[in-house]
Amino acid sequence: xxxxxxxxxxxxxxxxxxxxxxxxxxxxxxxxxxxxxxxxxxxxxxxxxxxxxxxxxxxxxxxxxxxxxxxxxxxxxxxxxxxxxxxxxxxxxxxxxxxxxxxxxxxxxxxxxxxxxxxxxxxxxxxxxxxxxxxxxxxxxxxxxxxxxxxxxxxxxxxxxxxxxxxxxxxxxxxxxxxxxxxxxxxxxxxxxxxxxxxxxxxxxxxxxxxxxxxxxxxxxxxxxxxxxxxxxxxx
Amino acid sequence: xxxxxxxxxxxxxxxxxxxxxxxxxxxxxxxxxxxxxxxxxxxxxxxxxxxxxxxxxxxxxxxxxxxxxxxxxxxxxxxxxxxxxxxxxxxxxxxxxxxxxxxxxxxxxxxxxxxxxxxxxxxxxxxxxxxxxxxxxxxxxxxxxxxxxxxxxxxxxxxxxxxxxxxxxxxxxxxxxxxxxxxxxxxxxxxxxxxxxxxxxxxxxxxxxxxxxxxxxxxxxxxxxxxxxxxxxxxx
Amino acid sequence: xxxxxxxxxxxxxxxxxxxxxxxxxxxxxxxxxxxxxxxxxxxxxxxxxxxxxxxxxxxxxxxxxxxxxxxxxxxxxxxxxxxxxxxxxxxxxxxxxxxxxxxxxxxxxxxxxxxxxxxxxxxxxxxxxxxxxxxxxxxxxxxxxxxxxxxxxxxxxxxxxxxxxxxxxxxxxxxxxxxxxxxxxxxxxxxxxxxxxxxxxxxxxxxxxxxxxxxxxxxxxxxxxxxxx
Amino acid sequence: xxxxxxxxxxxxxxxxxxxxxxxxxxxxxxxxxxxxxxxxxxxxxxxxxxxxxxxxxxxxxxxxxxxxxxxxxxxxxxxxxxxxxxxxxxxxxxxxxxxxxxxxxxxxxxxxxxxxxxxxxxxxxxxxxxxxxxxxxxxxxxxxxxxxxxxxxxxxxxxxxxxxxxxxxxxxxxxxxxxxxxxxxxxxxxxxxxxxxxxxxxxxxxxxxxxxxxxxxxxxxxxxxxxxx
Numbered sequence: 001x002x003x004x005x006x007x008x009x010x011x012x013x014x015x016x017x018x019x020x021x022x023x024x025x026x027x028x029x030x031x032x033x034x035x036x037x038x039x040x041x042x043x044x045x046x047x048x049x050x051x052x053x054x055x056x057x058x059x060x061x062x063x064x065x066x067x068x069x070x071x072x073x074x075x076x077x078x079x080x081x082x083x084x085x086x087x088x089x090x091x092x093x094x095x096x097x098x099x100x101x102x103x104x105x106x107x108x109x110x111x112x113x114x115x116x117x118x119x120x121x122x123x124x125x126x127x128x129x130x131x132x133x134x135x136x137x138x139x140x141x142x143x144x145x146x147x148x149x150x151x152x153x154x155x156x157x158x159x160x161x162x163x164x165x166x167x168x169x170x171x172x173x174x175x176x177x178x179x180x181x182x183x184x185x186x187x188x189x190x191x192x193x194x195x196x197x198x199x200x201x202x203x204x205x206x207x208x209x210x211x212x213x214x215x216x217x218x219x220x221x222x223x224x225x226x227x228x229x230x231x232x233x234x235x236x
Numbered sequence: 237x238x239x240x241x242x243x244x245x246x247x248x249x250x251x252x253x254x255x256x257x258x259x260x261x262x263x264x265x266x267x268x269x270x271x272x273x274x275x276x277x278x279x280x281x282x283x284x285x286x287x288x289x290x291x292x293x294x295x296x297x298x299x300x301x302x303x304x305x306x307x308x309x310x311x312x313x314x315x316x317x318x319x320x321x322x323x324x325x326x327x328x329x330x331x332x333x334x335x336x337x338x339x340x341x342x343x344x345x346x347x348x349x350x351x352x353x354x355x356x357x358x359x360x361x362x363x364x365x366x367x368x369x370x371x372x373x374x375x376x377x378x379x380x381x382x383x384x385x386x387x388x389x390x391x392x393x394x395x396x397x398x399x400x401x402x403x404x405x406x407x408x409x410x411x412x413x414x415x416x417x418x419x420x421x422x423x424x425x426x427x428x429x430x431x432x433x434x435x436x437x438x439x440x441x442x443x444x445x446x447x448x449x450x451x452x453x454x455x456x457x458x459x460x461x462x463x464x465x466x467x468x469x470x471x472x
Numbered sequence: 473x474x475x476x477x478x479x480x481x482x483x484x485x486x487x488x489x490x491x492x493x494x495x496x497x498x499x500x501x502x503x504x505x506x507x508x509x510x511x512x513x514x515x516x517x518x519x520x521x522x523x524x525x526x527x528x529x530x531x532x533x534x535x536x537x538x539x540x541x542x543x544x545x546x547x548x549x550x551x552x553x554x555x556x557x558x559x560x561x562x563x564x565x566x567x568x569x570x571x572x573x574x575x576x577x578x579x580x581x582x583x584x585x586x587x588x589x590x591x592x593x594x595x596x597x598x599x600x601x602x603x604x605x606x607x608x609x610x611x612x613x614x615x616x617x618x619x620x621x622x623x624x625x626x627x628x629x630x631x632x633x634x635x636x637x638x639x640x641x642x643x644x645x646x647x648x649x650x651x652x653x654x655x656x657x658x659x660x661x662x663x664x665x666x667x668x669x670x671x672x673x674x675x676x677x678x679x680x681x682x683x684x685x686x687x688x689x690x691x692x693x694x695x696x697x698x699x700x701x
Numbered sequence: 702x703x704x705x706x707x708x709x710x711x712x713x714x715x716x717x718x719x720x721x722x723x724x725x726x727x728x729x730x731x732x733x734x735x736x737x738x739x740x741x742x743x744x745x746x747x748x749x750x751x752x753x754x755x756x757x758x759x760x761x762x763x764x765x766x767x768x769x770x771x772x773x774x775x776x777x778x779x780x781x782x783x784x785x786x787x788x789x790x791x792x793x794x795x796x797x798x799x800x801x802x803x804x805x806x807x808x809x810x811x812x813x814x815x816x817x818x819x820x821x822x823x824x825x826x827x828x829x830x831x832x833x834x835x836x837x838x839x840x841x842x843x844x845x846x847x848x849x850x851x852x853x854x855x856x857x858x859x860x861x862x863x864x865x866x867x868x869x870x871x872x873x874x875x876x877x878x879x880x881x882x883x884x885x886x887x888x889x890x891x892x893x894x895x896x897x898x899x900x901x902x903x904x905x906x907x908x909x910x911x912x913x914x915x916x917x918x919x920x921x922x923x924x925x926x927x928x929x930x
Contacts, residue, residue, distance in 0.1 A: 029789075077846050077847070078846040079842055081789065091842055100843050104765075104811055105850065124854070126853065127883065173768050180803060
């Protein structure tokens with residue numbers, strides 16, 4: 001029988017090891033799987049390459065993972081936010097590597113990995129420093145840059161609903177990177193607000209089909225990052 | 237005010253002109269926009285390049301469009317079906333051109349056009365005659381073929397629900413090529429079983445956002461191709 | 473060794489059939505479909521595999537026209553022309569199914585997310601090359617469908633095929649003479665006579681149908697087989 | 702001509718402001734947002750454009766984090782941390798909105814489906830090159846977000862910017878000195894002093910703010926402008 005349900009975040013993330021590449025869903029706090037990230041902090045895997053649009057806020061969630069020294073490299077489009085201080089400090093002191101990728105190219109590179117496409121051409125970044133060192137090529141008289149797929153060992157994402165097959169729905173703009181990261185990782189771990197029965201999600205409305213999901217954990221009342229940041233909470 | 241609703245299929249397809257490239261949704265009869273195709277037959281535009289997974293059945297719908305001599309070239313993955321006789325005859329007598337594309341490559345080439353990606357690499361068809369004359373390239377020791385985007389002047393598709401913005405939902409496996417064709421055409425025309433009010437489609441469940449749709453026609457009781465084929469109906 | 477004796481052809485044409493029937497081939501293949509697998513079944517004998525998967529295993533079927541969680545044929549009153557499989561036959565959807573468009577469906581295939589695909593074959597080479605879409609005849613209407621995508625993208629490719637053609641020619645051969653569907657893609661071959669694994673060392677015969685001998689199979693195969701037993 | 706007289710700087714710093722305010726710049730830009738357009742608004746002044754679109758025009762707002770049909774700020778009791786815009790501020794969704802993932806959202810951008818994008822600028826060149834993401838300073842944390850995708854993919858790029866920097870340097874110049882966001886991407890520039898079109902022939906000044914002269918603008922621009930009037 002297929003049952004992707006797992007009892008806790010700690011069990012789910014237990015196989016992440018030093019040096020792994022980990023995609024983490026979310027755009028700012030929307031869609032950030034904060035309980036899974038905190039479990040990864042407790043777990044302690046180091047030297048990680050982390051893919052996220054940002055670098056976290058305050059001293060919880062992704063920012064806390066970075067502050068804890070577990071992240072060797074970030075791949076992201078916007079490593080600054082109003083309340084981000086952890087990453088900038090480490091970056092300026094040369095303690096963390098950054099691969100800056102335009103947001104749409106980041107999304108398409110992740111999607112490409114999930115779709116079995118090793119590389120593609122995009123008009124984004126042509127003529128800018130982010131195209132430096134990349135192959136370019138003309139199609140129909142326009143110049144494009146070649147970009148390669150980004151895959152990961154693990155994806156940690158947050159969903160609204162999940163069933164035991166791993167089918168997922170999301171809440172509003174918290175969907176963001178989760179569906180494509182689920183496709184691009186060897187092992188996709190989901191914290192869902194609610195685990196529902198098979199068939200409760202209309203097959204027409206499944207956003208991420210279960211085939212992309214390996215483990216599902218119910219976290220019915222997830223922490224709210226912005227609230228923790230405002231309260232000055234530090235994890236752990 | 238945005239109102240993409242149009243009174244009839246004839247009005248909607250009226251701007252298709254000789255020599256245009258037209259994507260037609262559907263996988264067999266599922267999702268085939270038969271009323272729009274019949275309107276295109278009435279309209280008479282010739283020398284069309286048509287993109288569809290197949291070449292139609294019997295002597296209605298897509299097969300009738302081909303039989304009517306309006307199609308100069310088909311781009312498809314499977315130009316044979318149980319009841320297809322129109323295309324094979326024209327093909328054998330050299331009266332219609334065929335570009336045969338593996339189904340997944342066809343889908344990805346259409347999606348690429350819609351996504352602003354001029355070309356991508358795929359493992360599909362490597363070492364086969366369908367890779368002849370195409371560039372190949374190694375990534376991580378594996379060989380891939382470069383494939384280019386396919387765009388179109390028009391897409392004719394069938395949806396379950398549409399609203400005046402052009403947001404769409406589909407019915408079961410009739411979804412197939414419609415969402416990606418809607419993205420890849422300059423002008424996307426939709427026949428929908430039902431036109432609903434704005435907001436009747438939950439924003440979480442919109443499959444094709446209205447931005448990809450130009451015109452919407454309500455066809456509440458579409459003809460069923462297989463029934464017409466069984467009855468030996470010939471269009472027009 | 474390309475053509476076999478009239479005797480063996482006669483055996484096949486008359487009812488003195490040696491080896492597995494089509495149903496038994498499907499049944500044998502079904503034993504290898506593991507619990508929890510995501511599976512795509514080709515048209516023909518492969519379709520029959522679903523009904524023989526051993527009880528207690530939960531398998532999820534993908535059909536490339538946009539459905540994961542395909543169920544059995546519908547009852548007459550459940551027929552919906554919008555719910556079909558890749559062979560354009562009516563099917564059902566199980567609870568927990570998901571619909572998606574062709575772009576997403578072939579991303580699932582190409583991206584190596586599907587565990588097993590079972591397909592028919594015209595020819596299979598010693599190295600696991602597969603030819604199953606065209607004889608290359610000049611007057612044929614070429615039609616490939618999703619076969620090339622499936623063999624390029626699915627993790628494990630099982631082939632179910634008669635061991636020889638209707639006229640007794642070998643279908644398992646050093647190099648395919650028909651246009652390829654994919655290069656070095658086949659993992660295992662289920663024929664009416666035996667089960668063969670494609671390995672680095674060559675074709676490894678791992679199981680014989682009842683009353684079929686290794687020599688009998690070898691005689692009908694254009695490649696030297698390795699006997700696993 | 703790179704630095705302007707203390708006099709004009711003083712004019713800007715004190716309340717003797719000549720030309721349009723930030724609100725008026727947004728308002729002027731909003732006049733050019735046509736009925737039925739799909740529009741993406743950048744952070745800062747561009748965000749203000751939405752509130753000035755003339756009544757009777759129906760405009761659909763895209764935010765690249767996965768929403769088409771973005772509505773105004775929520776009331777306090779409607780706040781949902783899962784419903785935000787690209788600037789990570791809370792928003793609402795209108796009836797007829799659609800949510801989608803980042804892959805689909807940037808397909809919409811890159812695929813040239815969005816009609817207009819309004820962005821801020823650090824520098825704009827004579828040819829329409831845009832620099833708006835980095836000063837290139839070695840100690841800066843580089844952050845680009847979706848800006849490069851937007852300028853590469855959206856059909857029409859409008860820039861809203863102060864005509865000069867706070868210290869009075871020109872922002873409209875022969876070549877950008879900062880790292881580019883995109884090459885030859887800008888269509889029109891709305892500044893506090895005027896509206897300029899980027900054309901094949903050069904920068905065409907099409908409209909002046911009240912009480913601003915062509916000469917006044919030219920003096921604050923490092924490129925020779927063409928006067929449309």
